[in-house]
Amino acid sequence: MASERPTRCVVLVGGEEPVPTLLVDALRRRGTALEVVRDVVGVMLDLAMRGPAAAVIVVEPGRVAHLQELGEAVRRYYRQTGLWTYRGGQTGLERLEAAQPKPGTGTAAGDIWACGAVAAGAPAADRAGDEEPVISPAEMEMLLGAGPRGRDQSATG
Amino acid sequence: MGRQASAIEQGGAGGRWPGAAAEPGRVVVVGEDLAREVAGPLGACWPGVRVCAVHHFLFVLGEVGRGHAGPGRDANGDAGGPVAAVICRPTALDGLLESGTRGLRRLAPTARLIVVADEHEQAQAAAALRAGMDAVVGRPVDGDALARALGRGPVAPAAQASPHPSDAIDPASALEPPASPGAGVDDAELGDVDLVDAMLAGGQLEATAMRLLRARSGLVGVALAAVNDEIAHGRDAAEVRHRERLFGILHAPSPAAHLCEWAAWLGRWMALQQQVRQLETMAMRDELTGVWNRRYFSRFLDRLLERAARDRSQVTLLVFDIDNFKHYNDRYGHPAGDEILRETARLMQSFVRSHDVVARIGGDEFAVIFWDAEAKRRPDSHHPESVRQAARRFQQAVRAHRFPKLLNEAAGTLTISGGLASFPWDGRTPQELMEKADEMAMQSKQAGKNAISFGPGAGE
Numbered sequence: 001m002a003s004e005r006p007t008r009c010v011v012l013v014g015g016e017e018p019v020p021t022l023l024v025d026a027l028r029r030r031g032t033a034l035e036v037v038r039d040v041v042g043v044m045l046d047l048a049m050r051g052p053a054a055a056v057i058v059v060e061p062g063r064v065a066h067l068q069e070l071g072e073a074v075r076r077y078y079r080q081t082g083l084w085t086y087r088g089g090q091t092g093l094e095r096l097e098a099a100q101p102k103p104g105t106g107t108a109a110g111d112i113w114a115c116g117a118v119a120a121g122a123p124a125a126d127r128a129g130d131e132e133p134v135i136s137p138a139e140m141e142m143l144l145g146a147g148p149r150g151r152d153q154s155a156t157g
Numbered sequence: 158m159g160r161q162a163s164a165i166e167q168g169g170a171g172g173r174w175p176g177a178a179a180e181p182g183r184v185v186v187v188g189e190d191l192a193r194e195v196a197g198p199l200g201a202c203w204p205g206v207r208v209c210a211v212h213h214f215l216f217v218l219g220e221v222g223r224g225h226a227g228p229g230r231d232a233n234g235d236a237g238g239p240v241a242a243v244i245c246r247p248t249a250l251d252g253l254l255e256s257g258t259r260g261l262r263r264l265a266p267t268a269r270l271i272v273v274a275d276e277h278e279q280a281q282a283a284a285a286l287r288a289g290m291d292a293v294v295g296r297p298v299d300g301d302a303l304a305r306a307l308g309r310g311p312v313a314p315a316a317q318a319s320p321h322p323s324d325a326i327d328p329a330s331a332l333e334p335p336a337s338p339g340a341g342v343d344d345a346e347l348g349d350v351d352l353v354d355a356m357l358a359g360g361q362l363e364a365t366a367m368r369l370l371r372a373r374s375g376l377v378g379v380a381l382a383a384v385n386d387e388i389a390h391g392r393d394a395a396e397v398r399h400r401e402r403l404f405g406i407l408h409a410p411s412p413a414a415h416l417c418e419w420a421a422w423l424g425r426w427m428a429l430q431q432q433v434r435q436l437e438t439m440a441m442r443d444e445l446t447g448v449w450n451r452r453y454f455s456r457f458l459d460r461l462l463e464r465a466a467r468d469r470s471q472v473t474l475l476v477f478d479i480d481n482f483k484h485y486n487d488r489y490g491h492p493a494g495d496e497i498l499r500e501t502a503r504l505m506q507s508f509v510r511s512h513d514v515v516a517r518i519g520g521d522e523f524a525v526i527f528w529d530a531e532a533k534r535r536p537d538s539h540h541p542e543s544v545r546q547a548a549r550r551f552q553q554a555v556r557a558h559r560f561p562k563l564l565n566e567a568a569g570t571l572t573i574s575g576g577l578a579s580f581p582w583d584g585r586t587p588q589e590l591m592e593k594a595d596e597m598a599m600q601s602k603q604a605g606k607n608a609i610s611f612g613p614g615a616g617e
Binding site: 039040041042044047048049050065066069070072073076078079108 | 213216218222252253256257438
């Protein structure tokens with residue numbers, strides 16, 4: 001019988017930021033294989049050397065340099081890899097979407113990549129202090145499924 | 158004989174140059190403007206090269222990653238393939254210089270990393286070299302300068318492809334002044350002896366042979382072009398080949414008497430030179446891993462230490478082996494053992510500079526000669542911090558590396574033990590230096606393995 005390979009995620013924790021144990025524990029409890037990298041180059045290296053991952057999760061995206069370029073590179077070369085963000089104190093993940101600039105708005109290049117929430121769980125404030133997993137079931141389904149799906153599918157899943 | 162110069166792919170999705178030799182090489186250029194700027198010079202010095210223009214530096218890692226075999230890497234239906242060189246402007250490396258260069262070295266250890274810089278960008282260019290880029294080419298980009306940066310001569314016959322791209326860069330060539338066979342000889346007096354000398358000097362046969370050919374044939378304006386170069390109208394052309402191997406095109410203003418005979422003559426010499434190079438490669442390279450073998454290592458170290466004693470330059474030797482290699486070999490089989498050796502060699506190459514010498518000197522025993530081509534020792538000099546760091550990073554990288562044939566249970570468990578010794582502090586002869594490095598490696602083993610020990614000269 002062929003052995004089943006665990007779902008693989010790459011977690012990008014920028015610079016000297018601490019690795020968020022809540023997130024890591026939540027993923028590991030679900031049998032997800034994790035690689036923690038420290039910069040955007042590390043993400044590309046990991047994907048090239050170990051093969052595409054189910055997801056790249058960017059921790060504290062506001063503190064990660066070259067995030068937009070990373071998004072473009074992952075979308076281009078690893079289409080099956082989903083891009084997600086995680087912020088401390090947040091209960092769920094957010095999907096990093098390639099937002100389409102609205103006509104006439106003159107969206108700056110740096111704004112093209114935006115965070116779009118897909119979590120179907122309760123608001124963060126409602127979860128604070130309880131022992132629910134840090135990742136909502138809908139989000140885990142996204143991560144553990146065959147591949148990343150669109151915003152609408154996960155929100156209604 | 159209509160031929161074009163080169164073709165530019167957009168992010169790997171573009172077309173290939175029709176009629177190009179099979180997979181002659183792929184060069185990734187950051188920025189479409191730069192790609193347009195270098196396309197002409199590239200095509201001139203590297204006929205048939207595929208130029209892939211990408212938007213930013215992380216795309217380079219994506220393109221290089223496509224060279225690593227595996228499903229799902231190709232987003233555009235393009236075959237990808239190994240990247241032979243990366244060309245970018247200093248600005249493309251902003252914020253990514255150290256990590257990006259290091260990453261490229263890991264993914265494509267043999268690729269040439271070239272920065273194209275304006276005069277006012279000297280500081281950034283120097284920083285790029287310090288970070289591990291191979292060469293800087295000034296603007297406007299000159300074909301000869303680009304050819305030198307790529308490690309290519311003026312004519313690069315496609316048939317001379319080597320199983321190990323780094324063969325073209327023999328570190329030993331940097332130890333001696335370049336030879337100029339037949340330099341003081343009048344062209345009319347050149348003969349076979351000069352051709353043999355040129356061949357033995359390495360890579361200069363074409364120039365000497367063409368001097369001889371011009372003098373003997375009486376053909377005015379005769380020239381040698383690369384296989385895919387465009388030959389102007391009004392010129393006769395003949396293929397320079399030997400059996401199935403095509404080396405170039407000999408051409409001269411029409412009518413050119415006996416051009417075919419001279420092309421055949423040149424083809425024989427070039428075939429002989431190619432054979433000599435292949436034999437040298439076989440004699441000096443480790444067949445399994447592609448790195449230098451013990452014979453080359455010993456020869457190089459002998460010559461290097463002679464030079465180091467003469468000009469007071471720094472040399473450091475790292476000797477290491479794979480902990481419990483026999484166990485892995487026995488448990489997972491010889492193919493797994495071979496993979497460990499190949500991957501270890503590849504990893505090591507990605508952590509050193511292109512002129513440092515990585516060699517396999519025994520079963521699972523490797524050695525690396527770190528040497529500085531320019532900097533000289535001062536009275537207060539000691540072993541460069543960068544070498545210690547490189548050795549440590551390599552040690553950590555091996556431990557973190559996944560060896561697919563070892564299956565998941567072995568991931569992250571493979572380690573190395575090694576020793577560093579520096580000239581002249583730890584030894585003045587090759588034998589003394591090797592003994593000290595071996596002694597340090599033994600200390601690492603005795604201390605529980607997974608360690609690199611430093612000799613007094615290399616210590617902190």
